Amino acid sequence: xxxxxxxxxxxxxxxxxxxxxxxxxxxxxxxxxxxxxxxxxxxxxxxxxxxxxxxxxxxxxxxxxxxxxxxxxxxxxxxxxxxxxxxxxxxxxxxxxxxxxxxxxxxxxxxxxxxxxxxxxxxxxxxxxxxxxxxxxxxxxxxxxxxxxxxxxxxxxxxxxxxxxxxxxxxxxxxxxxxxxxxxxxxxxxxxxxxxxxxxxxxxxxxxxxxxxxxxxxxxxxxxxxxxxxxxxxxxxxxxxxxxxxxxxxxxxxxxxxxxxxxxxxxxxxxxxxxxxxxxxxxxxxxxxxxxxxxxxxxxxxxxxxxxxxxxxxxxxxxxxxxxxxxxxxxxxxxxxxxxxxxxxxxxxxxxxxxxxxxxxxxxxxxxxxxxxxxxxxxxxxxxxxxxxxxxxxxxxxxxxxxxxxxxxxxxxxxxxxxxxxxxxxxxxxxxxxxxxxxxxxxxxxxxxxxxxxxxxxxxxx
Numbered sequence: 001x002x003x004x005x006x007x008x009x010x011x012x013x014x015x016x017x018x019x020x021x022x023x024x025x026x027x028x029x030x031x032x033x034x035x036x037x038x039x040x041x042x043x044x045x046x047x048x049x050x051x052x053x054x055x056x057x058x059x060x061x062x063x064x065x066x067x068x069x070x071x072x073x074x075x076x077x078x079x080x081x082x083x084x085x086x087x088x089x090x091x092x093x094x095x096x097x098x099x100x101x102x103x104x105x106x107x108x109x110x111x112x113x114x115x116x117x118x119x120x121x122x123x124x125x126x127x128x129x130x131x132x133x134x135x136x137x138x139x140x141x142x143x144x145x146x147x148x149x150x151x152x153x154x155x156x157x158x159x160x161x162x163x164x165x166x167x168x169x170x171x172x173x174x175x176x177x178x179x180x181x182x183x184x185x186x187x188x189x190x191x192x193x194x195x196x197x198x199x200x201x202x203x204x205x206x207x208x209x210x211x212x213x214x215x216x217x218x219x220x221x222x223x224x225x226x227x228x229x230x231x232x233x234x235x236x237x238x239x240x241x242x243x244x245x246x247x248x249x250x251x252x253x254x255x256x257x258x259x260x261x262x263x264x265x266x267x268x269x270x271x272x273x274x275x276x277x278x279x280x281x282x283x284x285x286x287x288x289x290x291x292x293x294x295x296x297x298x299x300x301x302x303x304x305x306x307x308x309x310x311x312x313x314x315x316x317x318x319x320x321x322x323x324x325x326x327x328x329x330x331x332x333x334x335x336x337x338x339x340x341x342x343x344x345x346x347x348x349x350x351x352x353x354x355x356x357x358x359x360x361x362x363x364x365x366x367x368x369x370x371x372x373x374x375x376x377x378x379x380x381x382x383x384x385x386x387x388x389x390x391x392x393x394x395x396x397x398x399x400x401x402x403x404x405x406x407x408x409x410x411x412x413x414x415x416x417x418x419x420x421x422x423x424x425x426x427x428x429x430x431x432x433x434x435x436x437x438x439x440x441x442x443x444x445x446x447x448x449x450x451x452x453x454x455x456x457x458x459x460x461x462x
Contacts, residue, residue, distance in 0.1 A: 058198050058253050059227050065205045066213070073213045075130065079137040083130055090159065091121070091443035095451055108455045110462060112433040114367055118356035120447065122349030122440040124216035125151050128193035131214040136163050139188050139210070146190040147178065147200060148245050150214065151441040152377035154402055165190065183209060193441075194245040195219045197252035218309045218347035219246055223253045225343045229304035230255045234341060237269065237323060239316045240308030242289040244381060247308050251291070256299045259289035266319040270326035273300050303327070304341040310382035310440070313346045313354060349440045350382045357386050360435045361393045369435050370428075371396040375450050376439025378415045383439030390435075391417055398426075403449030410457060427458060 066073055096115070099106045104115040132150055144165045149157050161167070171177045180203065183189060188210045191201070195215040204211050229236045236257040240247040251257050260266045265286075272282055282296045305323055307316045320342045327340040357372070372390040376383030378401045390397040398414040400406065405413040412426040434454075438447050 057227070057231075062198065062201065065201055065211075068205070070210045071213065072135070072211065075127075076134040076138040079134050080130070083133040083137060086133065087126070087130060091445050093444035093448035095448040096120075096444040109459055110431045111455055111458050112431070113451060114360060114369065114433070114435045116353070116356040116360050116435065116437040118349075118352040119436075120438045120440070120442050120444055122347070124218055124347065124349065125193060125441045128214035128216065129156060131212060132160060132165065132190055133163075135188060135190055135212040136160075136165065142210075143184065143187045144190060145183050145187060146192060147196050148192045148194065149379075150190070150192045152380035152383070152439075153441045153443065153446070154377060155443060155446055156441070183207070185209075188212060191215055192245070193219070195223070195249035197249050199252060216309070216347070218345070218349075219249070222246075222250050222306050222309060222345045225304070225306045225345055226250060226254045226257070228343075229306070229341065232302075232304070232341070234302045234304040235299045237266075237303050237305050237319075238307065239266070239305065239311050239319050241381065244308060246310070246381075250306070250308070254291060256291045256294060258286055258291075258294065258296075260319065261289075263315055263318055263322070266322055269300070270322050272296055273303075273323075273326045274329050301331075302339050304343070306343050306345050308381065309345060309347040310350050310380075310385065311346065312385040312388060313351050316346060347440075350385075353382065353386060353437065353440060354389065357389050357435070357437045360437070361390055361395060364393070364395055364435070367435070368433050369395065370432050371398060372435045372437070373397075373450065373454075374399040374437055374439075375401075375447055376442040377401050378421070380439045380441055383442065384415075384417075386437055386439060387415075387417060400450060402446060403453045406450060406453040406457060408457065408460070410461065427454075427461065429461070432458065 065071055095106070099113065099115045104117060106113045106115070128150060132146070136144060145168050146160065146165055147168050149167070150160060151157070157167075166182065168182070169179045171179055178200075183204075185208045189204050189212070191211060191213045193214055193216045201211075226236045226238070236251075236254045238247060238250060238254075238257055238259045239261075240250070240259055241261050242248075242251075242259040247259060251259065258269065260269060268282075268285065271277065276297075279295075279297055283290070283294065286294075303323060305316075305320050324340055324342065331339050357374075360367075360369075360372070363369075372395055374383060374387045374390075374397060376386070376399070378399070383399065387397055387399040398412055399416075400412065400414050406426065407413070407423075410426050411423050413421065413423045415421050436447065436451070438444075
């Protein structure tokens with residue numbers, strides 16, 4: 001039988017288990033691939049990282065790296081006050097302050113704005129930015145590199161570039177490797193909020209560089225979760241986007257895994273668990289989303305669910321119920337924990353922002369909302385999921401990555417759910433009422449810039 005969402009949600013959920021630890025997989029999704037990276041793999045193999053026959057786990061290896069004097073994971077206190085003041089100046093917003101003080105409603109001329117109660121910067125993102133700023137101040141004469149975008153926000157990443165932080169270039173294409181040739185002896189390397197793969201960490205550990213680790217603790221929690229899966233002999237089912245930086249880092253701490261991007265892919269896996277299927281077809285379907293030498297015939301008898309921290313939580317819950325039903329159907333109710341474990345690794349900030357926009361949508365008729373404006377990086381997963389909520393509710397919505405997307409010609413450039421970037425007519429005649437939210441990596445200043453453009457546009461139209 002094919003398992004459906006309706007059937008899945010009827011099953012009571014297994015108690016969610018919280019856990020802290022981590023481990024590995026022989027990495028092949030691309031963070032260290034390509035011609036410039038082949039030598040890196042050789043060095044890593046020689047160092048024993050990736051050799052699962054050794055007694056040291058990936059958790060032990062990471063802890064050993066973090067214990068070194070060249071590894072900084074708590075920032076730099078001596079420059080903290082200076083950095084905090086700078087961040088307030090650059091990223092705070094008087095408009096957002098006014099919205100908060102007026103019960104999240106603001107009227108400017110013909111425009112009425114309803115701001116979601118939870119929005120914008122989360123603690124993990126603020127922490128990551130602060131640590132990157134602190135690193136620049138602490139190492140004023142050193143060359144600084146970052147392995148990826150610090151967060152998915154163009155203003156923040158542009159600012160880091162202006163501060164002289166160099167972004168390690170990618171070698172091109174989805175899953176492409178990175179060119180570490182520019183990282184020299186004595187340089188400083190920043191690991192972004194999404195984290196870095198264990199292979200990247202091992203490479204930098206083998207070099208004479210200093211590492212500043214800004215990984216969000218919620219991401220580390222996912223690594224702890226998949227480590228527990230490995231210790232218990234479970235295959236990790238990761239609800240996430242296999243090419244996303246966070247998931248790339250997470251799967252590097254797995255032994256066996258398969259990534260499912262949505263409920264439909266999870267249904268395919270669940271059906272394979274219950275009924276078996278075409279192994280070649282399975283491997284072709286998940287060719288970029290499974291561990292090396294993955295065997296669905298043998299590696300799906302014991303599974304654990306975890307997720308990219310920024311996924312849509314309701315979908316993760318539905319996937320959990322679906323997989324639980326599949327394991328009960330296949331193996332029965334006796335000792336279910338031997339075959340399935342579920343963990344809640346959606347970060348609090350992601351869930352709070354999803355709940356807040358959902359609450360706003362439920363009031364759309366009473367508030368007479370014309371549309372929802374979602375502000376955040378186009379490649380920000382948590383922001384993309386904020387767009388899904390109004391779109392799935394049948395409400396017009398626009399996802400912009402910065403204020404410049406609102407043009408003086410009354411056209412708006414925005415990202416659709418399918419990832420397509422389009423430009424179209426924006427505001428109509430007369431009064432307009434809108435709901436506004438922003439992703440966890442979006443500063444309040446970006447919200448202000450976007451609203452200021454909207455206010456000015458409407459004023460000119462009037």
